[in-house]
Amino acid sequence: MTGWWDDYLWAALTVAKVFVCSLVFMVVFGLSGAAAKLSSSKPAQAVANAYTVFFRGTPEILVVLLLYFGSAVTLTAVGRLFDPSIRFLDIPPFWAGTIAIALVVGAYATETFRGAFLGVSPGSIEAARALGMSGLQTFVYIRIPEMWRLALPPFGNHMLSLVKDTALISIIGLEEMLFVAKQATSTTGKPFTMYIVVGLIYLAFSTLVTGLTMALEHHANRHLRAPT
Amino acid sequence: MSTQTSPIIRLVSVGKRFGDFEALVDVDLEVRPGERIVICGPSGSGKSTLIRCINRMEKHTSGTIVVNGHELTDDLRDIDAVRREIGMVFQSFNLFPHMTVLRNLTIAQRLVRKTPKAEAEAVAMHFLERVRIPEQAAKYPAQLSGGQQQRVAIARALCMKPRIMLFDEPTSALDPEMISEVLEVMVDLAGDGMTMVCVTHEMGFARSVADRVIFMDRGRLVEQADPETFFTRPQNERTALFLRQILRH
Numbered sequence: 001m002t003g004w005w006d007d008y009l010w011a012a013l014t015v016a017k018v019f020v021c022s023l024v025f026m027v028v029f030g031l032s033g034a035a036a037k038l039s040s041s042k043p044a045q046a047v048a049n050a051y052t053v054f055f056r057g058t059p060e061i062l063v064v065l066l067l068y069f070g071s072a073v074t075l076t077a078v079g080r081l082f083d084p085s086i087r088f089l090d091i092p093p094f095w096a097g098t099i100a101i102a103l104v105v106g107a108y109a110t111e112t113f114r115g116a117f118l119g120v121s122p123g124s125i126e127a128a129r130a131l132g133m134s135g136l137q138t139f140v141y142i143r144i145p146e147m148w149r150l151a152l153p154p155f156g157n158h159m160l161s162l163v164k165d166t167a168l169i170s171i172i173g174l175e176e177m178l179f180v181a182k183q184a185t186s187t188t189g190k191p192f193t194m195y196i197v198v199g200l201i202y203l204a205f206s207t208l209v210t211g212l213t214m215a216l217e218h219h220a221n222r223h224l225r226a227p228t
Numbered sequence: 229m230s231t232q233t234s235p236i237i238r239l240v241s242v243g244k245r246f247g248d249f250e251a252l253v254d255v256d257l258e259v260r261p262g263e264r265i266v267i268c269g270p271s272g273s274g275k276s277t278l279i280r281c282i283n284r285m286e287k288h289t290s291g292t293i294v295v296n297g298h299e300l301t302d303d304l305r306d307i308d309a310v311r312r313e314i315g316m317v318f319q320s321f322n323l324f325p326h327m328t329v330l331r332n333l334t335i336a337q338r339l340v341r342k343t344p345k346a347e348a349e350a351v352a353m354h355f356l357e358r359v360r361i362p363e364q365a366a367k368y369p370a371q372l373s374g375g376q377q378q379r380v381a382i383a384r385a386l387c388m389k390p391r392i393m394l395f396d397e398p399t400s401a402l403d404p405e406m407i408s409e410v411l412e413v414m415v416d417l418a419g420d421g422m423t424m425v426c427v428t429h430e431m432g433f434a435r436s437v438a439d440r441v442i443f444m445d446r447g448r449l450v451e452q453a454d455p456e457t458f459f460t461r462p463q464n465e466r467t468a469l470f471l472r473q474i475l476r477h
Contacts (some may be wrong), residue, residue, distance in 0.1 A: 126285060127322035127381075129285070131385070133335075223325055227368075227371050
């Protein structure tokens with residue numbers, strides 16, 4: 001292991017960055033998808049349905065490859081229109097991979113958020129409107145917080161999916177932990193050691209995320225506990 | 229009944245359809261400021277629909293509703309103006325479960341009235357004291373009894389300083405021993421001259437507080453009279469039958 005620790009550290013940091021960025025995108029995709037599915041607009045519903053069908057029905061590693069190479073081919077073609085000497089243009093693997101896994105997990109989150117929005121008690125919404133709160137105020141102060149509590153348990157699963165999906169991005173050349181382990185293996189000839197380290201670091205990450213989910217749930221359910 | 233004051237609520241031949249079902253048929257009703265009205269009637273008679281039309285929780289499908297000079301149309305400004313004048317209390321309390329009692333009472337003041345935080349909290353505590361549960365301010369709704377929750381709901385509506393209070397079966401979801409604590413608060417409110425329209429089957433409340441009792445059946449106002457006349461000499465056969473049924477126990 002000597003000599004590889006700093007590589008693992010940087011790779012782990014990359015994984016953490018991918019996780020945080022993809023989490024933000026995942027929430028945005030999931031909320032937009034749920035809003036579209038619950039809207040009365042038929043085109044919006046159709047787009048959201050196509051989105052969830054496609055991204056829940058395709059292997060994730062394929063989505064990573066398609067998004068990276070698809071965008072690279074397009075960018076290169078467009079770039080050549082302006083400068084024929086260009087040979088290859090791509091979106092950095094970091095962003096292509098981050099968006100790809102966020103799209104996939106966001107498709108699952110769409111269904112989670114949709115179900116949770118449907119679980120918000122209509123009585124609260126009615127009371128808010130009767131008090132004169134606007135539709136937007138009702139959404140921000142009543143619907144979202146009540147939805148959030150219901151969405152949290154499955155949302156914890158989605159976060160764990162994101163953590164593990166970061167490993168897929170090595171396939172498009174992001175220097176994350178699997179990438180480092182592969183390099184280390186070829187120099188040291190110790191594949192098991194090099195890969196078990198990756199496993200342990202992932203386990204540490206997912207334990208952290210699980211703990212975070214539990215803390216969030218504890219906070220979201222504070223109103224259901226007996227007063228202290 | 230005096231006729232000098234103009235009505236604060238006026239319904240002229242109001243109808244409401246849900247698809248093929250006629251929930252309200254040709255309803256005429258005038259409520260004067262300070263008047264206390266009790267509406268009763270069998271399940272499905274349209275009494276809840278009627279008061280829900282007054283603050284546009286339901287949209288009436290024909291006729292005219294004017295509240296405090298604002299006609300209820302699709303114009304959102306008029307609806308907002310009307311909702312600012314009307315407090316509503318629901319059968320199932322409808323408190324915001326994720327907020328403390330105090331925040332339940334301040335949130336609309338702050339968002340709708342733009343009241344500063346300290347002032348909103350002072351108003352909230354004032355009304356919590358009026359409904360006799362100031363010590364519950366820091367708790368969450370699920371930590372209170374049904375009667376306490378309904379009193380919080382009444383206080384929440386009062387915080388908006390409404391001119392009219394609508395009560396939609398406020399005691400129907402309560403255990404028997406909690407009904408009186410809610411009715412006491414409502415009697416208090418009536419004593420202050422609040423305009424009240426209450427859908428309720430609490431006939432004791434109707435007798436002691438109401439200026440007028442209205443009986444509804446199948447979407448129509450069948451009979452209205454002062455409580456004395458209403459309970460002792462109902463004019464309509466259906467009213468008499470209904471009263472026999474609910475007063476039997």
